Amino acid sequence: MSDNLDAYLILSGILFAIGTFGFLGRRNAISMLMSIELMLNAVNLAIVAFAAFGRAVDAQAQGSVIALMVMAVAAAEATVGLAIVIAIYRNKKTPLVDEYDAMSQ
Amino acid sequence: MRSKIVPILLALIVMSAVLGIAVLMLLLLGQDWADALFWVLAAVMIGAGLLVVTMRDIIRCGLAMIVCFLALAGIYVLMGAPLLGAAQVIVYIGAISVLILFAIMLTQTKDAPSRLVFQTQAVPAAIAAVVVAVLIALAVAATDWGELPQRVRLATSAMSKVLFDRFTFPFEIVSVLLLAAVIGGVFLAKREPGGPS
Numbered sequence: 001m002s003d004n005l006d007a008y009l010i011l012s013g014i015l016f017a018i019g020t021f022g023f024l025g026r027r028n029a030i031s032m033l034m035s036i037e038l039m040l041n042a043v044n045l046a047i048v049a050f051a052a053f054g055r056a057v058d059a060q061a062q063g064s065v066i067a068l069m070v071m072a073v074a075a076a077e078a079t080v081g082l083a084i085v086i087a088i089y090r091n092k093k094t095p096l097v098d099e100y101d102a103m104s105q
Numbered sequence: 106m107r108s109k110i111v112p113i114l115l116a117l118i119v120m121s122a123v124l125g126i127a128v129l130m131l132l133l134l135g136q137d138w139a140d141a142l143f144w145v146l147a148a149v150m151i152g153a154g155l156l157v158v159t160m161r162d163i164i165r166c167g168l169a170m171i172v173c174f175l176a177l178a179g180i181y182v183l184m185g186a187p188l189l190g191a192a193q194v195i196v197y198i199g200a201i202s203v204l205i206l207f208a209i210m211l212t213q214t215k216d217a218p219s220r221l222v223f224q225t226q227a228v229p230a231a232i233a234a235v236v237v238a239v240l241i242a243l244a245v246a247a248t249d250w251g252e253l254p255q256r257v258r259l260a261t262s263a264m265s266k267v268l269f270d271r272f273t274f275p276f277e278i279v280s281v282l283l284l285a286a287v288i289g290g291v292f293l294a295k296r297e298p299g300g301p302s
Contacts, residue, residue: 003139005253006245008184011147013241015154017234022158024230025223030209031163034170037201038154041177052184053253060259061267064186068268071196072279076286078201082208083293090296095212098224 008049016042027096029085033078040074123148142183150176161222163209171202185258 015038022035044067051063089095126148127141153173157166174197181190224230268276 005250007143007147008180009245010242011150011180013245014151014238016241017238018151018154018158020237021230021234024233025227026158027222027224028163030205030212031158031166033208034157034166034205037170037197037205038157038173041174041197045177045180048181048184048186048189052186052259053250055254057259057263058267061264062271064189064259064264065268065272067186067189068192069272069275069279071192072283075196075201076282078204079286079290080293082204083290086208086211086294089212094214 005049005053008052009046012042012045012049015039015045027098029088029095029097029100030082032097033081033085036081037074037078040070040077044070044074119152139183143180146176146179146183149173150180163213164206167202167206167209170205171198174198174202187258188261188264 019035019037019039019042022038023032026032026035047063047067047070051060051067054060054063085095088100092100123145127145130144131138131141150173153169153176156169157173160166160169174193178190178193178198181187181193
């Protein structure tokens with residue numbers, strides 16, 4: 001099972017679906033950001049799985065490097081996203097997204 | 106006291122059940138260590154992911170997210186990319202989770218956990234998520250990947266050679282992106298002097 005590309009891809013798909021549900025269903029803005037992190041990790045898992053089963057050693061290295069780049073971009077995204085959430089919280093006094101009906105006060 | 110013991114007991118029961126299944130697979134079904142580890146890590150990852158999106162207390166959601174990322178790091182190591190597992194632990198558990206926990210503490214209101222956790226569209230969202238999962242599983246199962254080669258453990262030296270040889274320009278772009286994110290985060294989150302505090 002651990003030598004099977006399908007197993008890793010289906011695992012990644014399940015994690016992505018969990019993230020989708022969290023993003024669409026949760027009310028808290030930070031919960032939605034956490035769900036986005038879950039989805040990013042699922043995609044990263046798929047990238048690493050494809051890389052690990054690559055035909056050439058060079059292809060494996062390239063896939064891993066791309067996964068590292070995705071991690072760096074995810075870190076940048078988390079920083080800016082949380083900063084935006086905190087800035088909106090300062091205006092609206094609530095972290096619940098269904099009460100955000102305008103970006104200004 | 107009693108209410109504190111029950112969740113600990115539950116966690117111990119779940120952990121022992123997972124480990125018991127692993128030992129059962131190892132001894133009775135004759136599978137090897139990699140398979141048993143894969144099942145344990147996958148179960149922990151999916152379970153923790155479900156807890157992240159369903160639990161009521163958002164601090165616990167953040168802690169479950171750490172568990173989920175830790176299991177994912179284990180899966181990276183299992184796949185033969187130990188450097189990625191280390192980077193996962195450092196970046197996600199060390200940096201992003203702490204950032205998210207800080208943001209939770211900064212935005213927590215007293216009545217938030219007791220109120221409704223899900224949107225009114227939670228049931229359609231669940232249906233959509235199940236549809237996504239089934240579609241991905243069907244697409245994966247229907248695709249013929251051809252002859253897959255035997256996996257080898259990825260040497261860190263080969264990876265670093267690719268990173269600093271062919272991917273030098275993206276590497277520098279990522280550093281500029283991180284700098285821009287730091288400046289943007291500080292600018293967005295700082296209090297304006299004289300503004301609403």
